[in-house]
Every structure is written in structure tokens, then in C-alpha cells.
Amino acid sequence: MFYLIDSNDIKKAIEKLTTANFLWIDTEVADYNTRQPRLSLIQLLAESQDLLGDDVYIFDVLKNPDLTNFFIEKIMVNPDIEKVFHNAKYDIKFLGKNQAKNITCTWEMSKKLPYYILSVSDLKLKTLAEKLTNFKNIDKELQGSDWGQRPLTEKQLEYAKMDPVYLAQVHLALLELIQQNNSEPATDNLDELTHRYQEVLHEWKLLDSEISHILERIKLAMQAQNISETSTFKLSSVQRTTQKVNFADLATLVKSQGIDLDFTEIINN
Incomplete structure (x- = not known):
């Protein structure tokens, strides 16, 4: 782990990282639950094989927003570097926003x-x-710790260095899963797909039947016990009714409400 505080050291490290093809990046934010959150740390990993965090860079930018701007200019807006985040929308609020x-x-x-x-x-x-x-058994207790304090504790730094490591390994695993499960319609085996569909359909019907039965029992139990809401369910006061109507009449009603559905072929047949 390279924990850098000095501005010149951070800038040199950023320049070095501009040659990377991939960067796995995480941030730690001080006062994250207030209206004025402050970017505290930027953690980066460029070596996907690092499982211990030895090659992770941690940039301390809490009191130097110019360093953040330098990072944005050199890394975040660079289209040649793929930047990987988890929940990227949150991180890039601090790292370039729409420029990234x-x-x-x-x-x-x-x-x-x-x-x-x-x-x-x-x-x-x-x-x-x-x-x-x-x-396994990853400890995220320090995620909500005080990232605005200085100096940071050794435990905070150990925590901060590992997130890019987890991120890199998750990213690689997801890429492999996606590749394994990508299908090519032109070469898909229809017999295998049909067989699997029939297997899943049978299982789904069984589960759907059980779910419907359980939901009905929950509803009746709540009504009988005068319970309007639980942590999972809420009884609706709206009474629903079902009516059978002629399909042509239904199509006319739908069109009269301004909903553009094409029933022509069905009706004519």
C-alpha cells in the first residue's frame, strides 16, 4: 500500500498511473451523511493480480481539492483508461461528474x-x-467511520486499501460470468433451450401456485387479526373487482383513453 499525503508525491503517482489500461477505484468520503460531504481518499489499483493490497495507492485529498482536480484532468477524463467503480454514480459525483x-x-x-x-x-x-x-467474512464496519479525522488510524488505512482489491476481483468474476452466459442467437440450440424452458416452466408453476396460496393465507390472517401492515405486507383498502367484457369493447375503451395499442389484427381475425 502506498499512502500518499504530499502533493508532489501524489501528482507523480497520478502521472505514472496515466499509462494504465484499467484502474479499479474507490473513494472514502468525510461527512457523507451531511449536505456538505468532502472527498477524503481516492484508492486505486492497477494490478488485478494483487490480492493483498500491496500495490494499492491511497491519495489523501481531504485538504487539497486541487489534487482532486488534477486527478480528474489526468485520469477521469482520459478515454484511454477504463475506470472501474462499484456504484460509479456516487463516486463520480466527486470525480468529474459528466466529464468522466x-x-x-x-x-x-x-x-x-x-x-x-x-x-x-x-x-x-x-x-x-x-x-x-x-x-470471505469481509468486515465493512469501518465504512461509516470518521474519514474526516487526521491522522487516520491504521485500521482505516487497511480497510481503505482492500476495497479496490475486492473490486478488481469482482469485476473479473463478473466479466467471466457474462462471457459464459452470452448467447449467439444464430447458433443457439433450440432443442436444448426448449427442453430447459419446459423444465423451468414446471418449476415456476409449482412456485407460483405456492406463492399465491401463501399470499392468500397472509391476507386472511391479517384481516382476522386486525393487522393492517407488517414489515413486509400492507393490506389495501381498495376493493378490486373483475369483469368479463367483449374484447372489441375493451379495445375501443383502451383507444378512447389515448393508449396507442394495435388490436386491429386480433379483432379482424
């Missing part, structure tokens, strides 16, 4: 994978790292 180019977000990557491929309870970096990498 070539940004990858592992949180967004994770969102695109269906649950059966990436079965996790949430998309936090800790959760993804423990699911997809060999890192």
Missing part, C-alpha cells in the same frame, strides 16, 4: 445478470466479493 469518460460500474454489471446466474441477496460490494471470489 470510460467508466465501468460493477453494480450495473451485476444488475444485468439474472438471479439464477447471480443468486445474491443484494448487490453490495461485500456481498458480491464473498459470493464470487475467495474473500
Whole structure:
């Protein structure tokens, strides 16, 4: 870990990092839960094989916004460097905003994978790292610590150096998952897909039936016990009714409400 405080040392390190193809980046923010959050640290890793954080740079920029601007100018707006963040929208609020180019977000990557491929309870970096990498029992207790204090504690610095490491490994694992599950429509095996669809459809029908049954029991239990809301469910006061109508009449009603749906072919048939 290279924890840098001196302005000249930080600028030299930033210049060195401009030759990197990939940078895995994290930030720590002081007063993050106030109206005036302050960027405290910028942590970077350029070596994806580093599992210990030995090659992580930590730039202390809390009292020197000019260093942040220099970082934005040299790194964030450079289209030749791919910058990888987790929940990038938050970090780039402090690092160039709309000026930032070539940004990858592992949180967004994770969102695109269906649950059966990436079965996790949430998309936090800790959760993804423990699911997809060999890192287990990651301690995030110091995430909410005082990043505005100086000097920072050794535990804070140890914590800060590891996030880019977790990020790099999660990023590589997600890339592999995406590649493994990318399909080519022109060569997809329709027989295999159909067979798998039929298997999943049967399982889905069983689950859907059970879910409907449980929901009905919950509703009746809440009504019988005069409970209007729990931590998961809330009874609606709106009474829903179902009516059967002629399809042509339904199409006319939908069009009269300004909804543009094309029922012509169905109606004529």
C-alpha cells in the first residue's frame, strides 16, 4: 500500500498511473451523511493480480481539492483508461461528474445478470466479493467511520486499501460470468433451450401456485387479526373487482383513453 499525503508525491503517482489500461477505484468520503460531504481518499489499483493490497495507492485529498482536480484532468477524463467503480454514480459525483469518460460500474454489471446466474441477496460490494471470489467474512464496519479525522488510524488505512482489491476481483468474476452466459442467437440450440424452458416452466408453476396460496393465507390472517401492515405486507383498502367484457369493447375503451395499442389484427381475425 502506498499512502500518499504530499502533493508532489501524489501528482507523480497520478502521472505514472496515466499509462494504465484499467484502474479499479474507490473513494472514502468525510461527512457523507451531511449536505456538505468532502472527498477524503481516492484508492486505486492497477494490478488485478494483487490480492493483498500491496500495490494499492491511497491519495489523501481531504485538504487539497486541487489534487482532486488534477486527478480528474489526468485520469477521469482520459478515454484511454477504463475506470472501474462499484456504484460509479456516487463516486463520480466527486470525480468529474459528466466529464468522466470510460467508466465501468460493477453494480450495473451485476444488475444485468439474472438471479439464477447471480443468486445474491443484494448487490453490495461485500456481498458480491464473498459470493464470487475467495474473500470471505469481509468486515465493512469501518465504512461509516470518521474519514474526516487526521491522522487516520491504521485500521482505516487497511480497510481503505482492500476495497479496490475486492473490486478488481469482482469485476473479473463478473466479466467471466457474462462471457459464459452470452448467447449467439444464430447458433443457439433450440432443442436444448426448449427442453430447459419446459423444465423451468414446471418449476415456476409449482412456485407460483405456492406463492399465491401463501399470499392468500397472509391476507386472511391479517384481516382476522386486525393487522393492517407488517414489515413486509400492507393490506389495501381498495376493493378490486373483475369483469368479463367483449374484447372489441375493451379495445375501443383502451383507444378512447389515448393508449396507442394495435388490436386491429386480433379483432379482424
